[in-house]
Amino acid sequence: MINIKEYIAPESIEKAYEVLMSRSNNLILGGCGFIKLDCKSIDTAIDLCNLSLDYIIENEKEILIGADTSLRELEINNIIKNYCGGVISSGVSYIGGVQLRNMARVGASVFSRYGFSDLLPPLLVLEARVRLYRGGIINLKEFLDKEYERDILLEIILPKKEGVAVFDCLRKTSGDFSIINGAMFKGKDGDYKIAIGSRPERAKLAVKASEALKDGINIDRALDMAAKELDFGTNIRGSKEYREDMCRVLVKRMYDRVGDYCDR
Structure with a gap:
């Protein structure tokens, strides 16, 4: 209560x-x-409803998302839907129902660092930054790795990127929390970024596997690298061993999808 x-x-x-x-x-x-x-x-x-933090603004270099923006707005906004293959819109569309997405706010979803978050993996692979009232602008990766500090998250900053990203997840039923989730970005220069979340810990970049794909390493080896470099745990939704195996499945599925996009 x-x-x-x-x-x-x-x-x-x-x-x-x-x-x-x-x-x-x-x-x-x-x-x-x-x-x-x-x-x-x-x-x-x-x-924070009186602070005018409900916005999505696009400029030449960035997309700015106010902390009081709803997850539903991320799902339907044309700027976000057209950004890097619509990965953010796709990711949040799995969260609960429309009523919940209308209530849930971007700032709370990111600042709370929920392990089950479907929003964090896409933001990580897109190299998002956060603007904090006292802490200033820092990379999302750094923010997630830091110890908790009392502050107010004002906005998410997305850099304009040339490439495509995809989101994928496993869950028992539609609207349930993810057993495991992930996102992958592929740039036009062949750069890869892989993030896996709901491990059940918060999302984290698979740095070694990402670099291996960029260097042309066989995908099967990259799958093993991703599963081994990340830590997995057990909770009521799945075991450590199951998540480790499903990490390989997600990475392979996302790899196939970004390949299809970039070949079009």
Whole structure:
């Protein structure tokens, strides 16, 4: 059960940060789609709805996604659907139902670093960056590897890239959490990026396997490299051994798909 003592919707990011830091039990609210996964008491719940962070803006070099943008908007927005094969739109389309995607927010999904997130693998292979109020702009990979620090995520920054990316996952039923998920990017220069998530830990890049594919290593060897360089665990959705085997399956399926795209 979640117990919220006070709710506020500040008119400025400075005020939101001030309230956040005033007590250890104060918390930024996202769409609250997964808040019932935990049991806690919140002194002050801080809603960012008045800070104009609901946007998707494209410029010559980047696509900017505000933290208060819904996952549903990522799914249907034409800028995102046309970006690198629509991998982000594809990834979030698996998350729950339309009602949940209308509630869930980009900032909460990324800042919470959920292990089961279907959004993190595509963002990782696309070399996304995050803009934090106090922490500034850092690579998503660095952000995920860092120890948790209290801050406010303002936006996601996607670099314009020439290439295509795909998302894939395994789940028991439509709308369920992924047993394992992943994304792969292939650039026009032959560069590869592979990320595997729901291990059941948060998504992580398979760096050695990615470099091996770029260097022309046989795909079968690359599959083994990806499965061995990443750590897998067991939970109620699947065993460590199953996830390790399915990692090979996902990487091969994604490899075949990006090859098809780039050959068109």
